[in-house]
Amino acid sequence: MPKAVIRMGDETAITPLAQKLRRVDGPAVHVMGLRKVFRVSGGAGGRHHRDFVAVEGASFSLEQGHSLGIVGESGSGKTTIARMLVGIETISGGTINVAGRDRSATAKSTSERRRRGSEMQIVFQDPYTSLDPRQSINSCINEVLKLHLTMTEDERRQRIIELLDQVGLTERQGIVLPKNLSGGQRQRVAIARALAAEPAVLVLDEAVSALDVSIQAQIINLLNDIRERTNMAYIFISHNLAVVRQVTDQTLVLKKGVVVEQGDTEKILDTPEDEYTKLLLASVPEPGWKPRRVGVD
Amino acid sequence: MTHLLNIENLSVDLVVHRRYRKVLQDVSITVERAEVVSLVGESGSGKSMTARSVLNLLPAQGKMSGDIAFDGQSLMNASDKDWQKFRATRAAMIFQDPRASINPVHRIGDFLTEALVHNRGMDRHEALARAATLLEQVGIDDAKRRLRQYPHELSGGMLQRAMIASVLLIEPELILADEPTTALDVTTQADVIAILDDLRAQRDMAMLFITHDLELAAAFSDRVAVMYAGYIVEISTPTQLHSRPLHPYTAALLRSRPMLHERTARLPQISGRPLSAFEAPPGCPFQDRCPYVQAQCGGSLPQPQLINGSVVRCHRANELELVSTVNAEGGHSHG
Amino acid sequence: MSVLSILKSRDDQHLLKRIHNRIGTGGMVAGGFMVFLILAATLAPLISPFSPNAIDLLNVSSGSTWLHPLGTDNLGRDILSRLLWGARPSLLGPTLVIGVATIIAVPLAALAGWSGGLIDQIVSRFLDLVFAFPGILLAILAVTLYGPGLYPCSMALALSYMPWIARVTRSEILRERNKPYIKALEVQGVSGFAICVRHLIPNVSATIWSQVTISFGYALIDLAALSFLGLNILPPGADWGVMTNNENAVLQGDLNQVLYPCLLIILSVTSVTYVGKRLSDENTRLLK
Numbered sequence: 072m073p074k075a076v077i078r079m080g081d082e083t084a085i086t087p088l089a090q091k092l093r094r095v096d097g098p099a100v101h102v103m104g105l106r107k108v109f110r111v112s113g114g115a116g117g118r119h120h121r122d123f124v125a126v127e128g129a130s131f132s133l134e135q136g137h138s139l140g141i142v143g144e145s146g147s148g149k150t151t152i153a154r155m156l157v158g159i160e161t162i163s164g165g166t167i168n169v170a171g172r173d174r175s176a177t178a179k180s181t182s183e184r185r186r187r188g189s190e191m192q193i194v195f196q197d198p199y200t201s202l203d204p205r206q207s208i209n210s211c212i213n214e215v216l217k218l219h220l221t222m223t224e225d226e227r228r229q230r231i232i233e234l235l236d237q238v239g240l241t242e243r244q245g246i247v248l249p250k251n252l253s254g255g256q257r258q259r260v261a262i263a264r265a266l267a268a269e270p271a272v273l274v275l276d277e278a279v280s281a282l283d284v285s286i287q288a289q290i291i292n293l294l295n296d297i298r299e300r301t302n303m304a305y306i307f308i309s310h311n312l313a314v315v316r317q318v319t320d321q322t323l324v325l326k327k328g329v330v331v332e333q334g335d336t337e338k339i340l341d342t343p344e345d346e347y348t349k350l351l352l353a354s355v356p357e358p359g360w361k362p363r364r365v366g367v368d
Numbered sequence: 369m370t371h372l373l374n375i376e377n378l379s380v381d382l383v384v385h386r387r388y389r390k391v392l393q394d395v396s397i398t399v400e401r402a403e404v405v406s407l408v409g410e411s412g413s414g415k416s417m418t419a420r421s422v423l424n425l426l427p428a429q430g431k432m433s434g435d436i437a438f439d440g441q442s443l444m445n446a447s448d449k450d451w452q453k454f455r456a457t458r459a460a461m462i463f464q465d466p467r468a469s470i471n472p473v474h475r476i477g478d479f480l481t482e483a484l485v486h487n488r489g490m491d492r493h494e495a496l497a498r499a500a501t502l503l504e505q506v507g508i509d510d511a512k513r514r515l516r517q518y519p520h521e522l523s524g525g526m527l528q529r530a531m532i533a534s535v536l537l538i539e540p541e542l543i544l545a546d547e548p549t550t551a552l553d554v555t556t557q558a559d560v561i562a563i564l565d566d567l568r569a570q571r572d573m574a575m576l577f578i579t580h581d582l583e584l585a586a587a588f589s590d591r592v593a594v595m596y597a598g599y600i601v602e603i604s605t606p607t608q609l610h611s612r613p614l615h616p617y618t619a620a621l622l623r624s625r626p627m628l629h630e631r632t633a634r635l636p637q638i639s640g641r642p643l644s645a646f647e648a649p650p651g652c653p654f655q656d657r658c659p660y661v662q663a664q665c666g667g668s669l670p671q672p673q674l675i676n677g678s679v680v681r682c683h684r685a686n687e688l689e690l691v692s693t694v695n696a697e698g699g700h701s702h703g
Numbered sequence: 704m705s706v707l708s709i710l711k712s713r714d715d716q717h718l719l720k721r722i723h724n725r726i727g728t729g730g731m732v733a734g735g736f737m738v739f740l741i742l743a744a745t746l747a748p749l750i751s752p753f754s755p756n757a758i759d760l761l762n763v764s765s766g767s768t769w770l771h772p773l774g775t776d777n778l779g780r781d782i783l784s785r786l787l788w789g790a791r792p793s794l795l796g797p798t799l800v801i802g803v804a805t806i807i808a809v810p811l812a813a814l815a816g817w818s819g820g821l822i823d824q825i826v827s828r829f830l831d832l833v834f835a836f837p838g839i840l841l842a843i844l845a846v847t848l849y850g851p852g853l854y855p856c857s858m859a860l861a862l863s864y865m866p867w868i869a870r871v872t873r874s875e876i877l878r879e880r881n882k883p884y885i886k887a888l889e890v891q892g893v894s895g896f897a898i899c900v901r902h903l904i905p906n907v908s909a910t911i912w913s914q915v916t917i918s919f920g921y922a923l924i925d926l927a928a929l930s931f932l933g934l935n936i937l938p939p940g941a942d943w944g945v946m947t948n949n950e951n952a953v954l955q956g957d958l959n960q961v962l963y964p965c966l967l968i969i970l971s972v973t974s975v976t977y978v979g980k981r982l983s984d985e986n987t988r989l990l991k
Contacts (some may be wrong), residue, residue, distance in 0.1 A: 144553035145524075157890045185892030193890050201883040203902050214901075215891055235460070249443055253641050255413070261887070268891060283410035283579060288624035288637040293632070310554060315625035317635065340628065354558035356583035358610050362562040 097306035099173055099272050100133040100191075106164030107328075125151045127328045128165070133321075135271065138298060138305040140319035141314060147325040149308045153276045156306065157193045158184070167335045189219045192265035196277035198257035199347070202249040208235070208260050209245040215267040221324050235265040239293060257288035259293070266297070272304045279314060284329070291317055309365060312355055316340055326347050370440035372574050373399040373422065373542055378434035378664050380425060384495045389646035391417050393598040394434070396672065399542065399574050404565070406577040406585035409595035410621075412644030415578045418595070419544045421438055422576070423461055424451045438542070456487040460535040462564075466527035470519050477515035484614040485541065495537075502533040506563050525556035531570045533566055535701055536571070543568060543575045550579070586610065594618045597653035598645025605677035614680035619690035652683065660684055706836035728935070728980040745791035753781040755788040755941040758961060764957045775950050776960035789856055792853050794971070796921035799854075801868075801915050803861035808869035809911060813899045815869075816876030827873075829954075830866040838863035838925055839932075848933045856935045860925055868914045875907035901920035909983040916979020920972035927968060943968050 073340060088310050101162060107126040126148040133139045141150045154160035170190045170250045178184040195201040209231055216227045235245050238259040249257055267274055279287045298305055307318050315322055324332040332345040343349045380392035392414045399405045407415040411660040418425055423434055436443045463469040470479055481495035505509035506529040519527055535543055547559035565588050566577055579585050585592050588604035594602040602615040613619040623636045640657040655665040723731055759779035766774050772886035814827035838860045845855035888898050901954040927944025935944035946964035953961060
């Protein structure tokens, strides 16, 4: 399998990675009627079981190189959708299609899981628990490379340096353990690890929410750069509307598992149609904003 | 007229990785009666530590120097008993994570009335009645039923409101709020902040509000103090902050924030990462990340200066014309 | 943190300095003491002044003398020699117990914790079953089948200790399993086996180490008790447990021969437990 050498600023070169991604026919992600139901035991003595619908009928399509935001508050189902997409959660209904292949059913074999891993990767929210604390950065990325790509040890070593460079880390930072890195740096490692698999789609589950504001800006810029250079598709889960504006082209707004609004990010944020979307927008602190009681809980 | 809270030259050392290290340096700030002052900063800024120092809630081996005076009286040499009394009657804290700060095996009613019954000797029924009233005021319906519930039966937003209620019940003169809404949804945050501000204003309570969100602080504070690496680098009013920030860090922080109504090609980012006090180089702590750095910045620590009613620690404060938005056409003087 | 990782770490620091960082001065002393005991036990044939069974009825119950620095017991046998030779079964026994117990327990726990569902249920019920048998009972059974001795007793105890280690390890694995970095590996498509071996088990090793070292202490005492019951090492064999059970000596007021082995048992158990505790504390602290 060709290794992708992506140099900073070398926009004109068509890298093998970009070639691989462009070969995907049709949308990178296509989801229809996605549904997730949890059985919750409740009531006296735990004898009664309720069905809790976490996600009800979400449908969307994401083209290669585009970015989709999924917005909502806690309990909206946005994280559940992310987990279903990458296979950490089973699907109760609907279909998921990634890079032209259906993944609605749970992966039956390790090789199928690996294949799906090479199509879609995830970056989690908390940089402090998303890396193995005992594994050096180099080892962590090396493991992913060995899993998905055929390379010699030297080629892998070279690739690790390239990946670290791509996310703004130095070779020296590859040798250390996660505890020696800051939150922002660890998140860069998580991104590098995801990129190592050369996926067609990257799912970012509140990937910048736990970072300091100044670091957030760095990572947002980094993500935008990477998407531009590799033509990867992003699914960006967030509760922060301003960040979503900066990172996505299209957005889905979720309230309690239901999609209440969907479309171009700009249009939704400038001229929202749904009451809930308007409420979300009205709650964001901005210059000139004054807090007022909204009476929700 | 004495300040309600007067922190002067407060420095705090804590044990980090087996050694004493500075986490707060020479912090001076006042809070007047019924005033809202926000401390804004990123990781390592020392904002949370400042609030905890006021209530003497530092980790066991913390060392404080400087002075903290409440209503004219210094707290530095107060006995444990005095501190307890202070925390029980005159100042109180709202914590970030209500689930970590409220005992899960006690009912909400017990939690709310504990301080009143034990410290003020109030009758339990009267305390519960007051608690119920306050719960309703903070937006929790069916208060009587809620009083009998346990924390795990309430959502995060409701629990935080309950914590606010518990603080208001004590009727302190000063509320310290340590990131009280960071763990909440944005709609809940808006509601909770509005309630907190309303009730506080009704009762003429002062508030020291800790947050990482500069816009949130600017929305309802009388004054905002920006902290970096254990120092206060700027104290200003919200209007001044937006029209003319004085410190390069403040300006950069405001500009690096993504905007709700506009997308830029690239967010103006600050290189490097926020430092803690003990990681800062000699001289100005922000020098390694500052776009306006000069030789003098590494030489000596900038002292607080008063400019147009704002306080700023920057050698170049008088020359720089900083702006807070990306597209403003304001000129920068590059020295 | 495993001892192996200390050795493999790419720190430039000297090995001893690294160990010192992990377990502190107290840990070094305790660990050093154990190393000393193990060395003494290994070299017993070379350094023991007398044969442990050499009866000398002319020198019964002598106190400390030049010839017998720790004195002799009620049969005139040199106490020092008996302690040295006795160190072998006394230290080997518990090591066998915890070694075998861990080798069975950890993979079982990983299997149960990782797979969940039916497999977890089956393994847990199996562990419950083994829990039901007291170690002493299993030892009696083993001795009935194979005769008294160190190996039947050690294996029997190993089986009875196994569920303890398995249960604690399983809880830790369940807790760790849901952490994002494990999920990330799952999403990558790494096999369950590889995740357990390369990531899960190393990350719960602190707990395993602390359970193992605590169990060492218990095993040592249990084996001594088994010697007392006549199941483990029988007189005239030299073993610290056997030596402490000499009721004749106690009745005659000759305490030396009981005191020294007793002291060694206490010191060994304390040392191992202390090092285990330091290892697991440091581990938790360092990986933040």
